[in-house]
Amino acid sequence: MYTIKEVAEKLDISEHTLRFWAKSGFFPFLTRDKNNFRLFSDEDLGWVRIVKCLRKVGTDNKSIKRYIDLCLVGDSTIAERYNIIKSTKKKALDEMDELKEQLKMLDYKENYYKNLIKNHLQDEWNPLNNMKKEKQAS
Amino acid sequence: MYTIKEVAEKLDISEHTLRFWAKSGFFPFLTRDKNNFRLFSDEDLGWVRIVKCLRKVGTDNKSIKRYIDLCLVGDSTIAERYNIIKSTKKKALDEMDELKEQLKMLDYKENYYKNLIKNHLQDEWNPLNNMKKEKQAS
DNA sequence: TGTTGACTGATAGTTACTCTCAAGTAGTAA
């Protein structure tokens, strides 16, 4: 069994967020010790992990609660949960594509700046430099 | 020149967000037409793209403003901008790794549910089923 | 016995949007 602090460190989630998630009903089987401190079992860690996963991919908290509640209903909701996971996976893959796209831009900018520095050039993209050039031309 | 609506469609960003970003000083050279409507030039689109890129990777708005302001200062800030882009790129790559990690979990869950459905099995991970089994055993 | 440290819930604050709304302007139809 783990304290909230241990879980926070183990899964890299702040204690605040864990309490917030707990209050949101994301950890339905969480127990307390005699001091009313939260006690996370390995099973509870499983719930934390799936919530973390869904959040990382951009699922909102209402939808996460819905998924948790479906789990609690039992086996009759397996098909629906399967669909949620599938569409979540699709969202994650779209996120990846988007990130790759942005990385291209960052790569370009990185090389652009690197080249400017190496060759002591001016930033041709900066409108301020273009203004200066126009001034010089006039 | 593009209207805010056109930019919103072109770059898949809401008009609200574009106005919010504009008010935040992210588009320093934005002009207006005779009706005070915002007019985006191709150069302005460049600013929108870099802001979108930085946000996608999780840069907060204060840091974005800082990057924009460095651009406005001119060539003396190229080294600093280069460093910002480099660390942003690192963050993006970390994000990718994290997403890949979460995709593993989603893959696992997907296969798990798929198998349950195909073979008409019970969800062994669901604590409710374990409780039922314990009940049966007693 | 006093202090330190972990934890609690309640509540306030923050970020980055997101939505609503009244008002201005332009173009077209009647």
Add this chain to the structure above:
DNA sequence: TTACTACTTGAGAGTAACTATCAGTCAACA
């Protein structure tokens, strides 16, 4: 000329998901 539609504006309220602060409880240790 008037009505209607479509687009845009700024101001300001609302929202999601944290994030921080704080007073209070409890156990362990000096």
